[in-house]
Amino acid sequence: xxxxxxxxxxxxxxxxxxxxxxxxxxxxxxxxxxxxxxxxxxxxxxxxxxxxxxxxxxxxxxxxxxxxxxxxxxxxxxxxxxxxxxxxxxxxxxxxxxxxxxxxxxxxxxx
Amino acid sequence: xxxxxxxxxxxxxxxxxxxxxxxxxxxxxxxxxxxxxxxxxxxxxxxxxxxxxxxxxxxxxxxxxxxxxxxxxxxxxxxxxxxxxxxxxxxxxxxxxxxxxxxxxxxxxxxxx
Numbered sequence: 001x002x003x004x005x006x007x008x009x010x011x012x013x014x015x016x017x018x019x020x021x022x023x024x025x026x027x028x029x030x031x032x033x034x035x036x037x038x039x040x041x042x043x044x045x046x047x048x049x050x051x052x053x054x055x056x057x058x059x060x061x062x063x064x065x066x067x068x069x070x071x072x073x074x075x076x077x078x079x080x081x082x083x084x085x086x087x088x089x090x091x092x093x094x095x096x097x098x099x100x101x102x103x104x105x106x107x108x109x110x111x
Numbered sequence: 112x113x114x115x116x117x118x119x120x121x122x123x124x125x126x127x128x129x130x131x132x133x134x135x136x137x138x139x140x141x142x143x144x145x146x147x148x149x150x151x152x153x154x155x156x157x158x159x160x161x162x163x164x165x166x167x168x169x170x171x172x173x174x175x176x177x178x179x180x181x182x183x184x185x186x187x188x189x190x191x192x193x194x195x196x197x198x199x200x201x202x203x204x205x206x207x208x209x210x211x212x213x214x215x216x217x218x219x220x221x222x223x224x
Contacts, residue, residue, distance in 0.1 A: 009151075032210035043115075043201050043215030044154075051210055087154070089213075096161060097207045098144055098169075103153035 002027045002092045004102035012108045016077045021086055021105045024070040029093030033071050035064050036087040038104070044087055078109045113137050117202050117216035124192045124223050132187040132219050134202030140214070142207045143185035144169070145177065147198040148218075154201065160185055161207065192223045 003026040013019055025033065032051050036044035048057045050066040057064050061082060063074045073086055085106045089099035118133045136143065144159040146169075156169030160179040174196060176188040185204075189196060199220050203213040 034212050036212075041217070043203075043217045044213070046212040046214070049210045049212060091210065096159065096167070097142055097205060097209070097211065098156060098159050099213065100156075101146075101154040103151065 002090060002100040004088055004090055004100055006086075006088050006102035006105050008105060009103070010106045010108075012110065013075075013078055015079055015109055015111050018074070018076045018078070020075070021073040021107070022070060023073070023088030023102055025088075025090045027090050027092040031091040031093055031097075032099075033066055034089040034091070034099055035062075035071070035073055036089065038085045038087055075107070078107075080109045080111050083107055083109045115202055115204055115214050115216035117200075117219050119219060120217070121220045122222070124189075124221065126192060126194060126223060128192050129188070129190050130192065132189075132200055132202075132221070134185045134187070134216060135183050136185075136202075136204040136214070137183065138204060138206075138214065139182060140204035140206050141182070143179065143202065143204045144213065145175070145185070145187045146201045146203065147171065147196075148201060149198050157187065157200075194223045197221060197223045 007022045035047040038044040048064045053068045085104045087104045089101040091099045115136045141162045145157040146154040158177040160166045202216045205211045
């Protein structure tokens, strides 16, 4: 069974204080690992897809990295507008293309 | 480009009532899915469809029915609502390829009294 575990559950940062969110996963084979951002009252918004160990992708203050067992979402010098819940999901080989989601990390950035 | 549209945005039901949550997408995606999101539980898959006329169960299918008569629409039916079905429901679609992400609607907040 595919499993995705995100940590920490919640994270509070001061503006400018860099940190990382973790997503560890267990799958028989990986087609892709996704990161999403979810704002209150909204649906998740796609950020990145990572496909293989060693891959990195960046968008503004966010950088996602991937190893064979986990992914990190690094947030550099965050701003209050980065406050959101960040979700990780994996698309496994075999079966459908429907991904399995983790429970998310709630990030609050204080000014 | 509307993407994924869900209606209604909010709904309050009494126990035992039935209703249908609507979902439509205009991206010609083959895959459509329904999730529920509860505090501390993340997104849990209810049902999904890989194309018109084809549906399958997800992690938490009990109490819900779906059908897929067109590529665009994927309604979720609650036959006899229970308080345990109070949740936020999200519909998503994707094109079905490797690494293709889910595109989500903005959700339906459902309360069962």
